[in-house]
Amino acid sequence: QVKSTGRNGFAFFNTEINEAQLARRRMEAELRGACERGEMAVHYQPLFEIASDRVVGFEALVRWRRDGEDVSPAVFIPIAEESGSIIEIGRFVLREACREAAGWPVKLRVAVNISALQIQDGGLPDLVATVLEETGLEAGRLELEVTESLLLANAEAATEVLARIRALGVTISLDDFGTGYSSLATLRMFPFDKIKLDRSFVNDLGRLGEAEAIVMAVLGLGRALDVSVVAEGVETEEQAAMLRAAGCSLLQGYLIGRPAPIARFSAEVGRDVTSRMTKTPIPADSP
Ligand code: C2E
Ligand code: MG
Ligand code: MG
Numbered sequence: 287q288v289k290s291t292g293r294n295g296f297a298f299f300n301t302e303i304n305e306a307q308l309a310r311r312r313m314e315a316e317l318r319g320a321c322e323r324g325e326m327a328v329h330y331q332p333l334f335e336i337a338s339d340r341v342v343g344f345e346a347l348v349r350w351r352r353d354g355e356d357v358s359p360a361v362f363i364p365i366a367e368e369s370g371s372i373i374e375i376g377r378f379v380l381r382e383a384c385r386e387a388a389g390w391p392v393k394l395r396v397a398v399n400i401s402a403l404q405i406q407d408g409g410l411p412d413l414v415a416t417v418l419e420e421t422g423l424e425a426g427r428l429e430l431e432v433t434e435s436l437l438l439a440n441a442e443a444a445t446e447v448l449a450r451i452r453a454l455g456v457t458i459s460l461d462d463f464g465t466g467y468s469s470l471a472t473l474r475m476f477p478f479d480k481i482k483l484d485r486s487f488v489n490d491l492g493r494l495g496e497a498e499a500i501v502m503a504v505l506g507l508g509r510a511l512d513v514s515v516v517a518e519g520v521e522t523e524e525q526a527a528m529l530r531a532a533g534c535s536l537l538q539g540y541l542i543g544r545p546a547p548i549a550r551f552s553a554e555v556g557r558d559v560t561s562r563m564t565k566t567p568i569p570a571d572s573p
């Protein structure tokens with residue numbers, strides 16, 4: 287028996303679409319000004335260097351607390367990119383990450399993710415220079431992470447922007463390497479300082495032979511190009527051991543540490559890492 291595809295079915299379908307669109311519009315509207323309302327926070331995930339057996343830096347990852355609930359950046363970043371709010375959010379994350387890193391007693395590096403729209407916006411090199419000056423963070427301690435889709439959109443303009451930022455002494459990493467359409471071509475577009483091998487390859491290590499071959503090939507590529515390779519999404523000791531044996535120099539993933547407020551990593555960055563903003567001010571004349 288064929289179900290009716292008449293008026294009711296059509297109306298139901300329409301309602302669903304409207305609800306999804308409404309939810310998206312609502313999120314778009316709520317993202318506007320979310321930084322000013324204090325709803326955005328920056329969490330940090332450690333980056334581990336095998337040779338020194340130490341955490342050598344942190345990646346800044348934005349978190350949106352919307353009505354007391356954390357919304358994943360995987361959900362809201364694409365919407366913020368479409369609506370333009372990513373400019374404001376990106377500025378907030380850059381400022382916040384540089385401000386916090388400048389206050390760490392141990393001078394570790396900090397990596398900030400950059401969206402395509404921020405590059406197209408054109409004001410990024412000036413913003414980076416201003417933020418470094420305002421916060422006092424040494425340029426050499428800042429890394430920007432870009433994805434290849436970003437570069438493919440408008441390759442010439444994008445690489446020019448990246449070159450201007452790199453001229454400040456900031457390093458540039460190629461994020462999610464291996465997931466795009468032409469990862470190898472992207473490597474020729476710009477002299478990246480670091481390649482971050484996408485976690486999908488690391489995830490399949492020990493389960494799929496191809497993954498191991500691909501990881502080895504990317505590590506070889508890194509050595510040949512003199513670019514360090516970071517393995518993303520390392521979750522097990524087995525994966526870490528394989529990567530170590532394969533000559534990978536840097537690891538990131540839940541095995542090393544999940545993203546968290548920087549205060550959680552006080553042992554790594556030095557003792558007094560409480561954010562200056564959240565620290566209760568001590569009155570000058572307190573007894
Ligand atoms: P990404 O830059 O590749 O960041 C790594 C993501 O993988 C993070 O997800 C991190 O929490 C997650 N991850 C790290 N280790 C593991 C692991 O061992 N297992 C698994 N399953 N996941 C792991 P998150 O924080 O949800 O961010 C997702 C993406 O959103 C980021 O991917 C980045 O592309 C984007 N993003 C996050 N913060 C920002 C930001 O401030 N600006 C921009 N433009 N994009 C951001
Ligand atoms: Mg990243
Ligand atoms: Mg990544």
Ligand code: MG
Nearest residue numbers: 433461462484
């Ligand atoms: Mg990613």
